Amino acid sequence: MRVKAMLLDLEGVLYDGERPIEGAAAAVARLRDMGVDLRYLTNTTTRSRAGVAERLAGLGLSLGPETLFTPLAAARRLLIGWEAQRIRLAAPETAAADFGGLELTDSGPVDAVVVGDLYKDFDWDLLNELFVLLRGGARLIALHKNRYCRRGDGIGLDVGPFVAALEYAANTQAVVVGKPSPDFFQLALDDMGVAAAHTIMVGDDIDADIGGAQGAGLKAVQVRTGKYTAADLEHPTVRPDFRIDSVASLPELIGDMM
Numbered sequence: 001m002r003v004k005a006m007l008l009d010l011e012g013v014l015y016d017g018e019r020p021i022e023g024a025a026a027a028v029a030r031l032r033d034m035g036v037d038l039r040y041l042t043n044t045t046t047r048s049r050a051g052v053a054e055r056l057a058g059l060g061l062s063l064g065p066e067t068l069f070t071p072l073a074a075a076r077r078l079l080i081g082w083e084a085q086r087i088r089l090a091a092p093e094t095a096a097a098d099f100g101g102l103e104l105t106d107s108g109p110v111d112a113v114v115v116g117d118l119y120k121d122f123d124w125d126l127l128n129e130l131f132v133l134l135r136g137g138a139r140l141i142a143l144h145k146n147r148y149c150r151r152g153d154g155i156g157l158d159v160g161p162f163v164a165a166l167e168y169a170a171n172t173q174a175v176v177v178g179k180p181s182p183d184f185f186q187l188a189l190d191d192m193g194v195a196a197a198h199t200i201m202v203g204d205d206i207d208a209d210i211g212g213a214q215g216a217g218l219k220a221v222q223v224r225t226g227k228y229t230a231a232d233l234e235h236p237t238v239r240p241d242f243r244i245d246s247v248a249s250l251p252e253l254i255g256d257m258m
Contacts, residue, residue, distance in 0.1 A: 001219060002257060004198040005037040005199045007069075008028075008038060008039070008247070009042065009179075009201075009203035010042040013226060014247060015056070016225060017152070022246065023247065024061065024248065025060055027247050034258060041068075042068065042069070043143070043144040043146060043178040043208065045095055045178075046091075046116070047094050047095070048072065049068045071184070072099070075099075076098060076101075078141065078177060079099075079111075084112045084139075086105050086110040087099065087102050088104075088138065090114065090130055092117070108132070109137065110138045113133050127166065130166055139175070140163075140172050141174065142159065142175070142177070143177060143178050144160070144176060144208070145176045146179075149227075180208045184212075196218045199218050200218065202247065203223070204223050206222065206235050214238070214241075220241055224244070
């Protein structure tokens with residue numbers, strides 16, 4: 001294949017916790033010099049795109065907000081397409097910045113419930129409130145549905161188990177706008193004006209990054225950092241097209257594909 005563009009996950013690929021992955025900034029600069037069009041995908045629902053860019057700058061990674069694709073931006077586009085007006089946003093307050101033009105409310109009825117990562121703020125009262133809104137006819141949007149994520153020094157529950165509980169209780173199905181949704185990957189491709197056949201996804205999560213990208217028709221590279229574990233080698237359905245030790249090895253990998 002001839003590589004024209006690349007989608008890169010953030011957490012676990014360019015940085016891990018509060019430290020950048022060694023060689024990440026240099027690899028990104030080298031890829032730019034090679035003429036690769038880069039976009040950065042993240043399933044974070046705790047920060048706006050501007051907030052994500054600010055945090056990355058603090059880690060020595062200078063990425064413009066316009067190059068970032070988040071579930072928040074995807075959800076807003078979906079809601080506008082639905083002509084939804086009143087929204088219950090169950091996500092950190094900082095996420096509200098990416099929902100301009102929509103009425104965010106804590107009282108029902110609402111047209112849609114949008115669920116993001118509230119970490120320890122998921123409790124019975126909140127889940128029951130959202131359940132009642134869904135029973136009242138609201139549609140459910142999940143900013144992503146990951147089962148787990150890295151929390152500090154370990155792995156912990158992500159938003160997916162709570163979305164699944166709401167689906168089960170309200171007898172509904174969430175529209176998932178983050179990875180591994182094929183629509184999420186297609187949004188990034190459309191923005192760059194490139195085809196999946198000329199694009200590579202780089203990630204650490206065997207399901208959300210690798211499986212999701214391949215399901216959208218992209219080739220995928222898994223890095224052995226972040227969420228990667230030896231168990232990924234035995235995954236029953238997903239096989240990355242390439243594996244590398246870290247993003248630092250990426251320019252060398254694709255050098256012959258340009």
